[in-house]
Amino acid sequence: MLHHPPRTAPGLPTSVLPDRSGPVPLARFGDRVATGLLDVTDDPAALDSTGFWAVRADFEGRLTCARFADVRHEPVPAPVPGAWHGPAPEDWTSSLDRAAYTAAVTRVREHIAAGEVYQANLCRVLAAPVPASADVDALAALLARGNPAPYASTLRLPAHGVEVACASPELFLRRDGRTVLSGPIKGTGRTEADLLEKDYAENVMIVDLVRNDLGRVCATGSVTVPDLCAVEKHPGLVHLVSAVRGELRAGTGWPGLLGAAFPPGSVTGAPKESALEIIRALETAPRGPYCGGIGWVDADRGTGELAVGIRTFWIERDPDGDTGPGRAATLRFGTGAGITWGSDPEGEWRETELKASRLLAIASGTYDEHGSGRTVTDGPDCTVTDEGVFT
Numbered sequence: 001m002l003h004h005p006p007r008t009a010p011g012l013p014t015s016v017l018p019d020r021s022g023p024v025p026l027a028r029f030g031d032r033v034a035t036g037l038l039d040v041t042d043d044p045a046a047l048d049s050t051g052f053w054a055v056r057a058d059f060e061g062r063l064t065c066a067r068f069a070d071v072r073h074e075p076v077p078a079p080v081p082g083a084w085h086g087p088a089p090e091d092w093t094s095s096l097d098r099a100a101y102t103a104a105v106t107r108v109r110e111h112i113a114a115g116e117v118y119q120a121n122l123c124r125v126l127a128a129p130v131p132a133s134a135d136v137d138a139l140a141a142l143l144a145r146g147n148p149a150p151y152a153s154t155l156r157l158p159a160h161g162v163e164v165a166c167a168s169p170e171l172f173l174r175r176d177g178r179t180v181l182s183g184p185i186k187g188t189g190r191t192e193a194d195l196l197e198k199d200y201a202e203n204v205m206i207v208d209l210v211r212n213d214l215g216r217v218c219a220t221g222s223v224t225v226p227d228l229c230a231v232e233k234h235p236g237l238v239h240l241v242s243a244v245r246g247e248l249r250a251g252t253g254w255p256g257l258l259g260a261a262f263p264p265g266s267v268t269g270a271p272k273e274s275a276l277e278i279i280r281a282l283e284t285a286p287r288g289p290y291c292g293g294i295g296w297v298d299a300d301r302g303t304g305e306l307a308v309g310i311r312t313f314w315i316e317r318d319p320d321g322d323t324g325p326g327r328a329a330t331l332r333f334g335t336g337a338g339i340t341w342g343s344d345p346e347g348e349w350r351e352t353e354l355k356a357s358r359l360l361a362i363a364s365g366t367y368d369e370h371g372s373g374r375t376v377t378d379g380p381d382c383t384v385t386d387e388g389v390f391t
Helices: 044-048 098-113 136-146 197-215 254-261 272-282 345-364
Strands: 026-029 032-041 052-057 063-073 119-130 151-157 162-168 171-176 179-183 185-189 224-234 237-247 293-298 303-308 312-316 329-339
Touching: 026 063, 026 136, 026 293, 044 052, 044 063, 044 254, 052 303, 063 151, 098 119, 098 272, 098 329, 098 345, 119 197, 119 272, 119 345, 136 151, 136 162, 136 312, 136 345, 151 293, 151 303, 162 293, 162 303, 171 254, 171 293, 179 197, 185 197, 185 345, 197 224, 197 237, 197 254, 329 345
Parallel strands: none
Antiparallel strands: 026 032, 026 151, 032 063, 052 063, 052 293, 119 329, 151 162, 162 312, 171 179, 171 303, 179 237, 185 237, 224 237, 293 303, 312 329
16 A cells, blocks of 8 residues: 555545535646546556556555546646636745744654664645635636746646645656656755755665655666766756666556555655654655655556655545535645754754745735746745744
């Protein structure tokens, strides 16, 4: 199953909400849009069958595979004035405030000193109320303009509790026949000059972890590292990005590949099992789609591309599925940092703020007739409270 420990095949039952009126199901991946929902399953073996599938795997293991009938290429629609009403900046709350997060960083460093782990990713989840009419596709339109990303996606399955808008810069798995590629990101700064020695060391550690994960299902000697610690520029920051490639052994399908690689090493730590134990002990909220996997699989062509679910918003609604007037929903967003022995607790807190600030500003903004939003990202108007709330 796609759960912790992540070494067995995926397949946790998917929680299905009652059918309800609302936006039609759809999936967007860059300029590829899929409509005409056919069926939904939690069985990863379906990805080796036929058709075009949208995939969402929560960090905790819930897998949703949705097959669509119609797939076409078209640009993400321009934002529509008034279509998205985001939360006020002051409405955001954090699962870990500043004191709790920095204390948790110190605790991770104690685990490292004890030899239990080399690195662990420590995350927190931000939440704010939004109206029942909130539509992730309208938010995705704002993200496409304010924070374009190579693996941007939207997955909207209201009857199945899946409403995700993702602006991920990170490749989890790309598959073309037997060839598989992963692009782990580790190391973040405002500019290249901000990258520290610990960022490079952290990236190399995660590359080794990804090599080992893919080595479990790839042919002996086929796993290589074409790129190591390349600097990539993204809106408001830079990342260190590497690439790991391998050739799947004959007979290995998506269940085996996901079972070996999930959850992504860049958002867990090394060794992965030890890092997951630390994450479970220190984090106070489930990550959900954040740090999981989201993407598409074309089973007919034997291709697919899953992103790591970072820079990701998702909507959670009441279990009864009521979207009637006055019924509020909750918008969530995750942010985190990789902790090593060289980590400074305050510095890691600032990294989580850097990763979140631009996207929270977009989500809390309003689109106007001129195509601009209330998207403060830098400068004197960008402040953070001790509770970790961007204002």
